[in-house]
Amino acid sequence: MAFPSAQTNSTTPIATTRVVVRLRGTVQGVGFRPFVHRLAIRLGARGEVRNVGDGVLVELEGEPGVIEQFLAALSREAPRAARIESMEVHAEQPQGVKGFRIAGSRTHDEAMPGNGKVLAFARVAAVPPDLATCSDCWREFHNPADRRYRYPFLNCTQCGPRFTIVIGVPYDRALTTMRRFTMCVACQREYDDPTHRRFHAEPNACADCGPQVAWSVVRRADTDMREPALPVVHATDARNENALRAALTVLRAGGIVAAKGIGGYHLLCDARNADAVARLRLRKDRPHKPLAVLVDTLSTLRTFADVRASAVVSLESPAHPIVLVPTSKGAAQPLAHNVAPGLDSVGVMLPAFPLHALLAADGPLVCTSGNLSDEPIAWRDVDALRRLAVLADGFLTHNREIVLPCDDSVVSIGDDGHEQPVRRSRGYAPYPIPVAASLPASIRASASVLAVGAELKSTAAWLAADQVTLSSHIGDVGSPETLEALTLATGQLEAMHHGRADVIACDLHPEYHSSRWAAERARQSGATLVRVQHHHAHLAALMAEHGLPGSTPILACTFDGTGWGTDGTxxxxxxxxxxCTGxxxxxxxxxxxxxxxxxxxxxxxxxxxxxxxxxxxxxxxxxxxxxxxxxxxxxxxxxxxxxxxxxxxxxxxxxxxxxxxxxxxxxxxxxxxxxxxxxxxxxxxxxxxxxxxxxxxxxxxxxxxxxxxxxxxxxxxxxxxxxxxxxxxxxxxxxxxxxxxxxxxxxxxxxxxxxxxxxxxxxxxxxxxxxxxxxxxxxxxxxxxxxxxxxxxxxxxxxxxxxxxxxxxxxxxxxxxQHRRVPCNDGGLALGQALIAAHATQKMSPTSSTSRLTHHLAR
Ligand SMILES: [Zn+2]
Ligand SMILES: [Zn+2]
The missing domain is CATH 3.30.420.40 (ATPase, nucleotide binding domain)
Known part of the structure; x- marks a missing residue:
């Protein structure tokens, strides 16, 4: 991030300075404008703030000292979900403006002082990720006097669903699945008040006007075995607190509940009940793979795991990922032995969604993606009922629609205390990864590249301008369901970028479903197809996330399970x-x-x-x-x-x-x-x-x-x-x-x-x-x-x-x-594929074929 100092103009009277500040990154939909407003009022600066196409623009007047303080505070005190990727400051002649206001967005592009242009509409629209409930919202949630007491869908500009409810861009309530809920008078008042933390909180809701929870039971002859005949799902009248009570009763009895969350359905059961865990494993056909555990608080977590300070930082971060932590030897209240059999660690998470806090209040719950092995997480209600009825004893659903699936993210904590992504999804996607350093300017200006990953743990990536946006976790591409998830994820990336890719990158393996999908998509759209060697893509992903120039070689130790070599082995x-070039x-x-x-x-x-x-x-x-x-x-x-x-x-x-x-x-x-x-x-x-x-x-x-x-x-x-x-x-x-x-x-x-x-x-x-x-x-x-x-x-x-x-x-x-921003496994591969493809197309003459290109890369 660059912080050019504000230039002072010698012809200006010394008392007042005017600067125009342009901020780019994830600064929309995260409460940035109200934050700037509060900051300006506090420091006594005058001017306005407004959203522009690719960020936020602040026009500011005040004494030079005030401006300096303001600029310093911008990044230091920014809302927790904001990510400032760049900040440009231009000095101007003061205009003698009074007060400070949040201005509406303009409909036309504007010239910037210096050179450059501010776009009225985004070429690269920043949709924020889904964010875990913030501390202000938790306070309201636990306060019996608050109108949102125990309301599972409360949120504000600092928290709540984003990415998974977006139908289109710009990010605005009318283009989210919240559009079917009309805000009550009280909610609307908050939404319209620039000083309120719910100012333009797009999913704003309360129990009077927002989404609701409902309960359905699954009827089967024998709950111990998977039934040959399909079980019957029976909707009940239980809503909200009654629905929650019904779900808790099933969990206490050792049953399995399919619960709709932020990015899809989870399967829950009592994590201290070995029989319940065994039943879940049998039904899910997952005999040994470790299961994640949801806990209501850190103190519950400490009854069975050793939690270092660095793990707490990740657990409580706005993403609320699953964090791998060591299990305690001789724990007072250990988890069931079959939660993570044979392992000395367990994946745990704190509730990112208030409904999960209500469910986990009784004790730790196994909380695993609602799917059969290798399928993507179930996210649409009808589909979830069809696919998960064989797995669950009841469904705790809600009527806030999920647009696309987004599994929980998983991180481990390295020996050095750094977070290392294992699965980058909810809470991280679609934060863009800046890659300007790894791309020459000539490439940045031209191509948009779609990369589709490999076969396992897939994510898709979109490279445009100077950043790469990675989709949420798609999963193992093989079933029709995962190919559909891939199509949806790429559709979302296209919508966010208002366009189609000129270049599509895929793995060199000719038999991968993702490679076939990419070839077919390229054929239909006329895009150039680039096949990238698997381990080369790992190397490029690592270079990109460390901001290394794309043409300075590194030695990459790429150790994994399998990847198609250039010699066909x-x-x-x-x-x-x-x-990135070879x-x-x-x-x-x-x-x-x-x-x-x-x-x-x-x-x-x-x-x-x-x-x-x-x-x-x-x-x-x-x-x-x-x-x-x-x-x-x-x-x-x-x-x-x-x-x-x-x-x-x-x-x-x-x-x-x-x-x-x-x-x-x-x-x-x-x-x-x-x-x-x-x-x-x-x-x-x-x-x-x-x-x-x-x-x-x-x-x-x-x-x-x-x-x-x-x-x-x-x-x-x-x-x-x-x-x-x-x-x-x-x-x-x-x-x-x-x-x-x-x-x-x-x-x-x-x-x-x-x-x-x-x-x-x-x-x-x-x-x-x-x-x-x-x-x-x-x-x-x-x-x-x-x-x-x-x-x-x-x-x-x-x-x-x-x-x-x-x-x-x-x-x-x-x-x-080492990897800090994308997983070292194939979940980070698409980032590297996108960069290699961007470099490759630069080198290609208009007539060169993809097969020649592959040959060229093998130097
Ligand atoms: Zn909040
Ligand atoms: Zn309301």
Whole structure:
């Protein structure tokens, strides 16, 4: 943010200065004008404030000292939901204006002093995200004397729904789903009063005039099992407090309630009732994946979790995301064991929506997205009743319509106390991400780019001018429902930007649904299609969020589950040296075969056998069975996998770091079969964290070998310069495990003692990966002088690995870049795709084809 100082004009009488201040960013719909009004009155400045197309314009007169104070206070005291991205100050001749007023918006563009123009209507309209209830509103909510006492839809300019109720722009009540509710006299008075905090609070409402809650019961023959016949949803007369009582009765009895929130439906149950949680898991077909928990207050949260100050900042931020916090050992009132089975942390959130506070008043509730696995969250009432009736015992709905789905956001807190996004959605979308530094001016002026992400955890992105707007979380693109959510999200981005994209960016993978969707959309609209390599997009996303110039290379360590490589193989353990215009594949994990390809995601044993087989180890039952601590796969199934490996049938070669860590987890006694991606590797991380982390024995080594002769082979595809070969580590790990297995037999160890014994092995796996990253980074610095090392890709959600790697790199003087604004997983990919596509179209001649373009990027 730039703060040019106000220039004083020497011909002006010294007593008065006039400045015109232009503010851009998210400054509309967040109570900015009333804030400026209050500030001007307080300081005794004169003039006016009004909304303009891309921000707010303030005309200000007063003594120079007053103007200075005003400018300083603007960013310091701005409303919590405002984001000032830029501030321009121009000096003018004073006009002797009296008083200060909030002026109406103009209908014509205006010339600015200096050069430039203020647009009457936005080219880039800033719709704020949905904001959690603010402290002023909570005070009213809890005050029996207030007219909004316990009213779940109260809001003001500092809080309430925004993004999810917007039908069109500009952001105005008439273009939100609140238009069906006519404000009562009292609400209208607040809305019209420039000094009131509800001045132009578009969703303003009270119990007399606003939305209401209703209750429906689900009738089924047997609530313990999912029914073959569809259950019947039966609307009742219960409204508001009666509806709430009905829902609480069901929750207390261990039932499941589908409750409509801000961005969609949640499924709720008592988080301390293991039977209720088990029932929810059975119905949702989600045996192990951790469930989020809603708590009414921080003090409830502290009965079962350790909450650091940095976590509190995130929990109480206007976004109110789900925050991953460590569970307390020996907690007074622990959660049910099956809320986050096998893990040492849990995702928790405070109520962002007052109805959630009323529901959680009894105790912590499991609060998970209302969907069947992999579908998008249900958000439309009719659709929710159809899809969720098999899951819930009752529906707590309301009549404020949701325009598009917006899941809860998820963040973790890094070792350094920084927030790291895991899922960027409600409360963050659609705050734009400024990318001016990563784009030359010539590109900024021209293209608008739509990027559609990859296949999992998708978000869409829109690049226009000098910012990228990311959609809410769309989910795993595969079902017709998610493709519809993608269409809706891109439609919303188009509406916000009044246009269609000139360029559409998608993943290089030809079979992804999102790639097909993008190709079809480009064909229909005549837009240019750009296919972007997966890990290159991760690299560019990291550069953009750190404001690095798009053409200064960084070394990006991109570790994830899977991504289509330029050579047509599956990549995932890559170190790329590059920028937004291209990359070199500096290093890669030595590939290993996965029998059955993608089946290895749910059966990490396949990866473990492939790894052993590739490095010449015995894979017979005699050799490995003792280490498979709790194998769920029969020896017959194992025999078939080994046959596949030996004959090379249906095997996919991969350099995936995600699959590699899964495989290591199996060799450390982890599950052979899992129910969600990365589960085995996550359990390995939990195990490793039990070890204090002082290196007691010689570390494991991943060797670095020279790769194939040329980094770009004859066909123009990328072969890595170096291979990271885990053979020495694998050998040492096997010896250590065999030693612990026989020690356990002779000592008759308990489960806990066994975990203590193998925790150092798990820790050293992480340490070895961290150290090989440093090894490669040192070689690259020696050859190219590169000192910026990025850590990106879903594997870096692993906090232990992130911390070990970052610390080791920093010890050697590297500047480490980690994600702060978008997730390191594929949820942040669209940002990078958009930037790469913008750079690529700049380079393209009008006649060049997309296939040539892809080739060109592989340098
Ligand atoms: Zn409020
Ligand atoms: Zn009212």
């Amino acid at each position: 599956v990549w995932g353990g890559e170190m790329l040296l590059g920028d 990359f070199t594949r500096v290093a890669s994990l030595t590939p290993f075969p996965l029998a059955g390809g993608d089946a290895a995601v749910r059966q990490p044993l396949r990866g473990a056998l492939g790894l052993l087989h590739r490095h010449g180890h015995d894979v017979s039952d005699n050799a490995i069975a003792p280490m498979l601590h709790h194998t769920e796969l029969t020896s017959e199934a194992r025999r078939l996998m080994i046959q596949q490996l030996e004959r090379g049938i249906a095997c996919v070669e991969t350099s995936s770091m995600g699959r590699f860590l899964d495989a290591c987890a199996v060799l450390c006694g982890g599950p052979a079969k899992v129910s969600y991606e990365g589960q085995a590797a996550i359990l390995l991380e939990v195990l490793a964290r039990q070890y204090p982390g002082t290196r007691m024995r010689a570390g494991y080594n991943i060797d670095v070998h020279e790769g194939p002769a040329s980094s770009v082979n004859r066909d123009g595809v990328h072969a890595p310069r170096w291979l990271m070969n885990p053979a020495p580590m694998l050998q040492a790990l096997l010896w250590d495990m065999q030693a612990e297995v026989s020690a356990s037999r002779s000592l008759n160890r308990t489960q806990d003692a066994w975990a203590d014994a193998i925790a150092p092995i798990a820790w050293h796996v992480h340490d070895a990966v961290a150290r090989v990253v440093v090894d490669i980074a040192l070689r690259v610095r020696r050859d190219h002088g590169t000192n910026h090392i990025g850590l990106t890709g879903g594997v870096f959600q692993n906090q232990l690995l992130s911390t070990l790697t970052a610390r080791a790199l920093e010890t050697d003087g590297f500047e480490v870049l």
